[in-house]
Amino acid sequence: MINGLADGSILALIALGYTMVYGILRSINFAHGDVFMIGAFAGLYLTPKVAAFLPTPSIWAGLVVMLAAMAICAVLGILIERFAYRPLRRSPKLSVLITAIGISLFLEYAGQFVFGAAPRSFPVLIPSTHITQIHGLSIDSNQIIVLVVTIVLLIVLRFIVLKTKIGMAMRALSFNPEAAALMGVNTDVVISFTFGLGSALAAAAGILFAINYPAVDPLMGVLPGLKAFCAAVLGGIGNLPGAALGALIIGIVETFVAGSEFSTYRDAIAFAILILILLIKPSGLLGKKDIEKV
Amino acid sequence: MNFNRAKTFLLAAVALCFVISLFEKNINSYWLSVCYDIGINIILAVSLNLINGYTGQFSLGHAGFMAVGAYTAAAITNQFTGSNPALADATFLGALLAGGLLAAVAGLLVGIPTLRLRGDYLAIVTLGFGEIIRVILQNMDAVGGPRGYSVMHNWTNFFWAFAIAAVTIYTILALVHSTYGRGFIAVQDDEIAAAAVGINPTKYKVTAFVVGAFFAGIAGGLYAHAKYFISPDGFGFMKSIEIVVMVILGGMGNTPGVILAAILLTLLPEGLRSLADVPSLPGISTQYPLSWIGNTRMIIYSLLLVVIMLIRPQGLFVFKKDKASCR
Numbered sequence A: 001m002i003n004g005l006a007d008g009s010i011l012a013l014i015a016l017g018y019t020m021v022y023g024i025l026r027s028i029n030f031a032h033g034d035v036f037m038i039g040a041f042a043g044l045y046l047t048p049k050v051a052a053f054l055p056t057p058s059i060w061a062g063l064v065v066m067l068a069a070m071a072i073c074a075v076l077g078i079l080i081e082r083f084a085y086r087p088l089r090r091s092p093k094l095s096v097l098i099t100a101i102g103i104s105l106f107l108e109y110a111g112q113f114v115f116g117a118a119p120r121s122f123p124v125l126i127p128s129t130h131i132t133q134i135h136g137l138s139i140d141s142n143q144i145i146v147l148v149v150t151i152v153l154l155i156v157l158r159f160i161v162l163k164t165k166i167g168m169a170m171r172a173l174s175f176n177p178e179a180a181a182l183m184g185v186n187t188d189v190v191i192s193f194t195f196g197l198g199s200a201l202a203a204a205a206g207i208l209f210a211i212n213y214p215a216v217d218p219l220m221g222v223l224p225g226l227k228a229f230c231a232a233v234l235g236g237i238g239n240l241p242g243a244a245l246g247a248l249i250i251g252i253v254e255t256f257v258a259g260s261e262f263s264t265y266r267d268a269i270a271f272a273i274l275i276l277i278l279l280i281k282p283s284g285l286l287g288k289k290d291i292e293k294v
Numbered sequence B: 001m002n003f004n005r006a007k008t009f010l011l012a013a014v015a016l017c018f019v020i021s022l023f024e025k026n027i028n029s030y031w032l033s034v035c036y037d038i039g040i041n042i043i044l045a046v047s048l049n050l051i052n053g054y055t056g057q058f059s060l061g062h063a064g065f066m067a068v069g070a071y072t073a074a075a076i077t078n079q080f081t082g083s084n085p086a087l088a089d090a091t092f093l094g095a096l097l098a099g100g101l102l103a104a105v106a107g108l109l110v111g112i113p114t115l116r117l118r119g120d121y122l123a124i125v126t127l128g129f130g131e132i133i134r135v136i137l138q139n140m141d142a143v144g145g146p147r148g149y150s151v152m153h154n155w156t157n158f159f160w161a162f163a164i165a166a167v168t169i170y171t172i173l174a175l176v177h178s179t180y181g182r183g184f185i186a187v188q189d190d191e192i193a194a195a196a197v198g199i200n201p202t203k204y205k206v207t208a209f210v211v212g213a214f215f216a217g218i219a220g221g222l223y224a225h226a227k228y229f230i231s232p233d234g235f236g237f238m239k240s241i242e243i244v245v246m247v248i249l250g251g252m253g254n255t256p257g258v259i260l261a262a263i264l265l266t267l268l269p270e271g272l273r274s275l276a277d278v279p280s281l282p283g284i285s286t287q288y289p290l291s292w293i294g295n296t297r298m299i300i301y302s303l304l305l306v307v308i309m310l311i312r313p314q315g316l317f318v319f320k321k322d323k324a325s326c327r
Helices: A002-025 A032-051 A059-088 A093-115 A141-163 A165-175 A177-182 A187-212 A222-234 A240-259 A263-280 B003-022 B029-054 B062-077 B085-115 B119-138 B158-177 B182-189 B191-196 B201-227 B237-250 B255-276 B292-311
Strands: A130-132 A138-140
Touching: A002 A032, A002 A141, A002 A165, A002 A187, A002 A222, A002 A240, A032 A059, A032 A093, A032 A187, A032 A222, A059 A093, A059 A141, A059 A187, A059 B292, A093 B237, A093 B292, A138 A141, A141 A165, A141 A187, A141 A240, A165 A177, A165 A187, A177 A187, A222 A240, A222 A263, A222 B119, A240 A263, A263 B085, A263 B119, B003 B158, B029 B062, B029 B158, B029 B182, B029 B201, B029 B237, B029 B255, B062 B085, B062 B119, B062 B201, B062 B237, B085 B119, B085 B201, B119 B237, B158 B182, B158 B201, B158 B255, B182 B191, B182 B201, B191 B201, B237 B255, B237 B292, B255 B292
Parallel strands: none
Antiparallel strands: A130 A138
């Protein structure tokens, strides 16, 4: 259960990035899972640098590394948007999908070229201890950290989206881009900001993932990326609480399946849940139904 | 389209394939296998074009259908131990058809959710089906599970690959340009309007999935008998994406464009590889001046993809607006 919550919250952080970009641009950012991978690698390379002036493993060093990785990925996300997506703003949606796939492949192959294709072990960033509870329930302190960080980030995100001016602009843009532009919202800035925010969340997820499963490789982003996309669709794409809920459901069910006799089917379960739920409720758990007009 | 002429073209193409296949032994085996890949990719791309291009659905699970066909065909031909060439050909054809039929059943299963889903929701469900097929294959010990499955016969040759590609192109074009098939394009243009004039969109969508999956299954069978070895990982998400890229690059619903894109995208990585083997260039003194391409060719491939899309977002080979005009 705790494992599932931890996995689910990492997925939730990735899924939020998908759903935010979708909400605003109505297109799938396929490169998102690879931004997650870059975030984990940024953590790998930053840890020795941070270790020079902060004692590692410690929580402070972990925080510094995470914030730095988030900043790097935010810049990466904004660059991706600027060069691969913005020139195609007025083209068919599918062309954007192809550039997204192209960027995704580029990050993967460049990652294999630069970082090497073999998995690398991730340094111990935060000391891990086992906390044993009364019922023999064993919890790893890292899982607590994953949960706490996710909750903090979700609160920050909620604050940004609901209470700040740029958050209001984001919501306006996803509601109606033309009307928002007419009301003086600078759409390009808002879209860049959304990409930056989503990529920063993916980087945080990458670091948390690497702390929990201490190995990183250039293709690590593919499967979590797909599952997070599933989670976003499951909750109703474009809907922030929906993405978090969908990710938690997938994370928990996956962990239970992994513990049962069907453990080898683990990777299929996210998709099976998704298909079942979409068959019953085609717009996702918390999604609104679009009424199509002629 | 003039059907008698089209039939003549089909016959001519099949005959040409047969003639070329007589000289197969004289062709470098590496380039021959690239040729098989081209034929197989043409089948895949043209059949996906029926679903994604003409009918306007968005399927990301084509590799899943291909996997069903590949495993079925390989499981059947692996039982064959005789040496009679005619019998071998018949078995191969039967195995390919069986693979195609099973894939079509899978297509029917995927087609049913399209009754209710559209757009990105449909994309993720088809992607999910593809992944589920992959995981199921990984768990089937009878066909090797995650270790992969070796195929005993290398029966795919130039004739089979390209004759079947020609049949696929012919069938899909004939289907789309028939009176019945106009419905596919109507569903793509406007589902509600199509329903209003008495076209059943659900029926058309499911038909598209079934026919597309059938040919993908056959392509899978050819693929299995060209590579001697298949593994579930070879039919993952990336393979589906590769096929989708061919369709979009060629221009949705533009069959000649899609064929060209399939050829181009198969040759591109191989061409980059052979560039790396160029021993010297005029004016440059170092040996193997392009060898750096060998390590970075997939990076170049992905960047080219982005650049092509930025320059020609409507598809590489689309020159006119009208999608379905052939008359």
